[in-house]
Amino acid sequence: MSTFKAEIDVMPLEALLDPQGKAVSGSMKNLGLPEIGGVRIGKHITLQVEAKDKKTAESKVDEACKKLLCNEIMEYYKFSVSEVK
Amino acid sequence: MKFGVVVFPGSNCDEDLVYVLRDVLHQDVVKLWHKDHDLQGADFVFLPGGFSYGDYLRSGAIARFSPIMQEVVAHANKGGFVMGICNGFQILCEAKLLPGALMHNESRKFICKNVYLKPVSKSALPTKNLDFDKAYKVPIAHGEGNFFAGDEERKQIIQNDQILFRYCNAEGETTEESNPNGSMLNIAGITNKTKNVFGMMPHPERAADFELENTDGREIFESILALVNA
Numbered sequence: 001m002s003t004f005k006a007e008i009d010v011m012p013l014e015a016l017l018d019p020q021g022k023a024v025s026g027s028m029k030n031l032g033l034p035e036i037g038g039v040r041i042g043k044h045i046t047l048q049v050e051a052k053d054k055k056t057a058e059s060k061v062d063e064a065c066k067k068l069l070c071n072e073i074m075e076y077y078k079f080s081v082s083e084v085k
Numbered sequence: 086m087k088f089g090v091v092v093f094p095g096s097n098c099d100e101d102l103v104y105v106l107r108d109v110l111h112q113d114v115v116k117l118w119h120k121d122h123d124l125q126g127a128d129f130v131f132l133p134g135g136f137s138y139g140d141y142l143r144s145g146a147i148a149r150f151s152p153i154m155q156e157v158v159a160h161a162n163k164g165g166f167v168m169g170i171c172n173g174f175q176i177l178c179e180a181k182l183l184p185g186a187l188m189h190n191e192s193r194k195f196i197c198k199n200v201y202l203k204p205v206s207k208s209a210l211p212t213k214n215l216d217f218d219k220a221y222k223v224p225i226a227h228g229e230g231n232f233f234a235g236d237e238e239r240k241q242i243i244q245n246d247q248i249l250f251r252y253c254n255a256e257g258e259t260t261e262e263s264n265p266n267g268s269m270l271n272i273a274g275i276t277n278k279t280k281n282v283f284g285m286m287p288h289p290e291r292a293a294d295f296e297l298e299n300t301d302g303r304e305i306f307e308s309i310l311a312l313v314n315a
Contacts, residue, residue: 019193071143071179073186074233
């Protein structure tokens with residue numbers, strides 16, 4: 001068995017309003033950065049998985065995302081998995 | 086009919102529900118601990134408002150996996166009655182017992198105030214016996230009550246008469262201004278296809294005692310009681 005680390009991003013679906021991101025976008029003007037807009041705010045999750053290979057680790061992370069970490073009605077996720085040496 | 090009220094770590098409306106069911110409406114009520122696997126014979130299970138598991142990750146996301154929820158899901162799947170109020174509604178959506186999801190309020194603010202509700206479903210227990218021309222005054226208290234469902238689910242909800250309540254003004258008109266949180270179609274509460282699982286963001290248990298001078302919520306409980314005890 002090896003240890004793998006996953007880096008997961010969970011983001012609000014593009015089609016949905018992200019009020020938090022919108023508020024932060026708005027404040028960019030106030031701090032003198034009017035060039036910046038389109039802020040979207042989600043979650044970054046890291047975790048470790050014990051698995052026999054990378055493929056198995058990825059499938060466990062995918063299951064965790066689908067069952068708990070992400071609510072696919074309003075969010076989407078993407079992740080990368082790498083072995084911890 | 087025996088009622089059960091689930092207590093999660095972080096529930097804060099469980100006592101209000103027990104008080105209304107037992108002391109105001111004179112029903113048989115038991116509290117159900119989240120770590121137990123036993124519904125203690127309850128026929129109708131309530132999931133109360135609050136901040137179960139600190140609202141970590143997403144409201145209701147962690148509570149869904151607690152031991153008692155496995156029994157609640159089994160009970161609902163057998164046709165047993167389950168109703169979630171506020172955080173309870175969020176938990177039922179996370180558990181997929183109800184369609185859709187509750188997002189952050191559009192204003193991003195936590196909103197605590199009285200709102201008006203228009204009953205919609207003529208076939209669901211909590212609304213069937215209500216006056217469809219009346220605007221019911223019931224308080225809300227939430228930061229994540231912005232109901233959303235994808236296109237397919239939205240179609241189903243409408244087709245199957247699954248909307249319990251819509252936010253409206255004092256005159257009973259469902260306007261954009263009377264929508265406190267940005268909910269799709271002003272939806273404040275829904276039921277499942279088989280009409281045995283109910284969820285609503287407003288708190289009828291906070292509007293059910295004459296001493297509070299806010300009693301419209303009581304009629305929602307009475308609608309349920311009249312039908313389940315019939």
